[in-house]
Amino acid sequence: MYVWIKTLHVIAVIAWMAGMLYLPRLFVYHCEAAIGSQQSETFKLMERRLLKAIINPAMIMTWLPGLYLAWAGQWFSAPWLHAKLVLVLVLSGVHGFFSRCVKDFAADRNSRSQKFYRIINEVPTLLMIGIVILVVVKPF
Numbered sequence: 001m002y003v004w005i006k007t008l009h010v011i012a013v014i015a016w017m018a019g020m021l022y023l024p025r026l027f028v029y030h031c032e033a034a035i036g037s038q039q040s041e042t043f044k045l046m047e048r049r050l051l052k053a054i055i056n057p058a059m060i061m062t063w064l065p066g067l068y069l070a071w072a073g074q075w076f077s078a079p080w081l082h083a084k085l086v087l088v089l090v091l092s093g094v095h096g097f098f099s100r101c102v103k104d105f106a107a108d109r110n111s112r113s114q115k116f117y118r119i120i121n122e123v124p125t126l127l128m129i130g131i132v133i134l135v136v137v138k139p140f
């Protein structure tokens with residue numbers, strides 16, 4: 001059972017990360033589209049669908065099996081898991097921020113620059129590297 005839940009967890013992680021890496025790229029291109037243009041409306045649709053159909057469900061399917069694994073494997077006392085949870089909470093916060101950005105773009109009130117989105121685009125990557133090192137290497 002444990003390994004099947006872990007399989008589900010890793011599949012969900014891949015979907016969550018794919019979305020978290022792609023969404024800010026869409027924001028970067030969306031910044032170039034004029035408000036009211038066909039292109040801008042297409043980006044709005046892509047962003048909303050990516051968030052609602054992939055990123056949100058994938059986050060839930062990462063968290064629930066992840067918590068089950070932590071409980072079933074008795075990992076809750078392991079320091080690596082504490083560190084991993086801190087990084088995953090930050091990642092979830094970035095997720096929440098991205099969902100606010102989708103709302104801002106949808107209402108044509110984005111005020112952040114393209115450069116800002118290029119920089120924030122790297123944050124999920126850095127968090128993912130840290131999380132994977134912690135769970136695979138378990139350095140402490």
Ligand code: HEM
Nearest residue numbers: 010013062063066067069070073075088128131132135136
């Ligand atoms: C949402 C909260 C999360 C919790 C509570 C959690 C917890 C866990 C636990 C307890 C395991 C099993 C470790 C083992 O059997 O050795 C695991 C496996 C794994 N987790 Fe998470 N995790 C979470 C989120 C994430 C995220 C966001 C990522 C990647 C970005 C991730 C990547 C992985 C990977 C790759 C494995 C497989 C490691 C292996 O088999 O060696 N997890 N997770």
